[in-house]
Amino acid sequence: MTDDSDADVGDAGSDGDGADPEALADRVTDGDLRLYELDDYADAETAATARRLVVERDTGVDLSATGDYAFAAESADSNIENMVGGAQLPVGVAGPVAVRGEAADGEFYLPIATTEGALVASVNRGCSAISAAGGATARVTKRGMTRAPVFRVDGVAEGAEVAEWVEDNEDRLAEAAESTTGHGRLQSVTPYLVGDSVFLRFSYDTGDANGMNMATIATRAAAEVVEDETPASLVALSGNLCTDKKPAAINAVEGRGHTVTADVTIPREVVEERFGTTPEAIEEANTRKNLIGSAKAGSLGFNAQAANVVAGVFIATGQDEAHVVEGSNCITTVEARDDELYASVNLASLQVGTVGGGTDLATQSEMLDVIGFAGGGDPVGSNADALAEVIAAGALAGELSLVSALASRHLSSAHEELGR
Numbered sequence: 001m002t003d004d005s006d007a008d009v010g011d012a013g014s015d016g017d018g019a020d021p022e023a024l025a026d027r028v029t030d031g032d033l034r035l036y037e038l039d040d041y042a043d044a045e046t047a048a049t050a051r052r053l054v055v056e057r058d059t060g061v062d063l064s065a066t067g068d069y070a071f072a073a074e075s076a077d078s079n080i081e082n083m084v085g086g087a088q089l090p091v092g093v094a095g096p097v098a099v100r101g102e103a104a105d106g107e108f109y110l111p112i113a114t115t116e117g118a119l120v121a122s123v124n125r126g127c128s129a130i131s132a133a134g135g136a137t138a139r140v141t142k143r144g145m146t147r148a149p150v151f152r153v154d155g156v157a158e159g160a161e162v163a164e165w166v167e168d169n170e171d172r173l174a175e176a177a178e179s180t181t182g183h184g185r186l187q188s189v190t191p192y193l194v195g196d197s198v199f200l201r202f203s204y205d206t207g208d209a210n211g212m213n214m215a216t217i218a219t220r221a222a223a224e225v226v227e228d229e230t231p232a233s234l235v236a237l238s239g240n241l242c243t244d245k246k247p248a249a250i251n252a253v254e255g256r257g258h259t260v261t262a263d264v265t266i267p268r269e270v271v272e273e274r275f276g277t278t279p280e281a282i283e284e285a286n287t288r289k290n291l292i293g294s295a296k297a298g299s300l301g302f303n304a305q306a307a308n309v310v311a312g313v314f315i316a317t318g319q320d321e322a323h324v325v326e327g328s329n330c331i332t333t334v335e336a337r338d339d340e341l342y343a344s345v346n347l348a349s350l351q352v353g354t355v356g357g358g359t360d361l362a363t364q365s366e367m368l369d370v371i372g373f374a375g376g377g378d379p380v381g382s383n384a385d386a387l388a389e390v391i392a393a394g395a396l397a398g399e400l401s402l403v404s405a406l407a408s409r410h411l412s413s414a415h416e417e418l419g420r
């Protein structure tokens, strides 16, 4: 879409369209402008072109591939600073997979952006077995985006008073928090006291949005009320008990974002035909690997590759990719029954949105459309719920296929064949 060689020649000192990327790049090189100030002197695309020129000159690297991006630069204004282009990776589809959810009920393609050969094939195989079995049942059982500021108090007694005040005045905190958003609703505030630190874990229903910005802005307003009304002094708006983008047991236990569970019962003949192994072998591999192995490792994830599906769909659909950390909090269960296999996944903390964040970008919104849940839902929140249910079904497909491949000793040959 963009090309350094045919950029407009114009006045590098003027605002907006017509600015010359070469002249702008010269001004950066001369120390007259900072890289991030280029947007004040040119439209977003020209500014990105000028930045590429600066980086090309400084590093000697040809950035023509990075400059060949397929979205309007200005559409990424709220997503990136110092933009130089686009990072592209292949996206494939698995499915369609049949999902019997509360919000998602039908057959759904699962777009997966990845560079790992064999991943889409694996999820596709799992999807085909799930669909042959009549589909996966999926339910969102909890929603709540959290933000937990930390306050300083003078000691335990004062901290306990602050915690009590918060518990008695949740309605006042909700009023302040909700004054900042049309869609966010404060669901709870849970105080934690550690010595002279008080943590307040705020949890919000954020509708169809991931809600991390929404929750952060709302919590700032609530924190001001806490400071006005109690002796507590705000130290940090995020006190890590949220817990955002770090492995944390609190998310695995209490949930964060969407807590979603999916299960399926697959007839024995379908298992044997699609996975080339038996329900008993899959159960044994799951127990020894995903349960005992994970326990011995002290892992928070009792699964094989939930993060693969979460990451692939997140990148394809404009979710915050760092939330894959929480998205990997998944427990996979498998049970061989008389003539069938029962399998389930529980994703405790899946952060998804169909509005906001990167969901409006060109390819990302296309992929949300492919799944069928782009934009705000009716009722509010139903699109994000549906996306969570479809991802859970995809994670279940990935678990079934990979654990089967391990049970049938096909993992390394599959990757030799498809991934090298």
Ligand SMILES: CC(C)(COP(=O)([O-])OP(=O)([O-])OC[C@H]1O[C@@H](n2cnc3c(N)ncnc32)[C@H](O)[C@@H]1OP(=O)([O-])[O-])[C@@H](O)C(=O)NCCC(=O)NCCSC(=O)C[C@@](C)(O)CC(=O)[O-]
Pocket (backbone or CB within 6 Å): 116, 118, 119, 120, 121, 122, 123, 124, 125, 126, 128, 274, 275, 276, 304, 305, 308, 398, 401, 402, 405, 410, 411, 414, 415, 418
């Ligand atoms: C690779 C397969 C699927 C072959 O499996 P197969 O049974 O030999 O393949 P098949 O040719 O008989 O086809 C069966 C089905 O697989 C699908 N399929 C088959 N090939 C393709 C393809 N090219 N493109 C799209 N879909 C494909 C497709 O659904 C097909 O059904 P059909 O449509 O023909 O009725 C299998 O061996 C497999 O799933 N292996 C596991 C690979 C895997 O899961 N990799 C994930 C990444 S591993 C990792 O990152 C995490 C790890 C392992 O470190 C985590 C841990 O510690 O456990």
Ligand SMILES: NC(=O)C1=CN([C@@H]2O[C@H](COP(=O)(O)OP(=O)(O)OC[C@H]3O[C@@H](n4cnc5c(N)ncnc54)[C@H](OP(=O)(O)O)[C@@H]3O)[C@@H](O)[C@H]2O)C=CC1
Pocket (backbone or CB within 6 Å): 180, 181, 182, 183, 184, 206, 207, 208, 209, 210, 211, 212, 213, 214, 215, 216, 244, 320, 353, 355, 356, 357, 358, 375, 376, 377, 380, 381
């Ligand atoms: N601030 C932070 O600390 C952090 C931010 N992030 C980033 O936050 C972003 C996600 O935040 P998020 O708040 O979701 O996104 P946005 O900041 O993009 O806000 C989305 C907005 O969409 C509006 N909206 C319109 N329709 C709906 C609907 N149906 N349901 C819900 N909201 C709707 C809401 O407006 P209104 O509120 O007015 O109702 C909402 O605030 C990601 O880009 C992520 O990377 C990630 C981690 C930390």
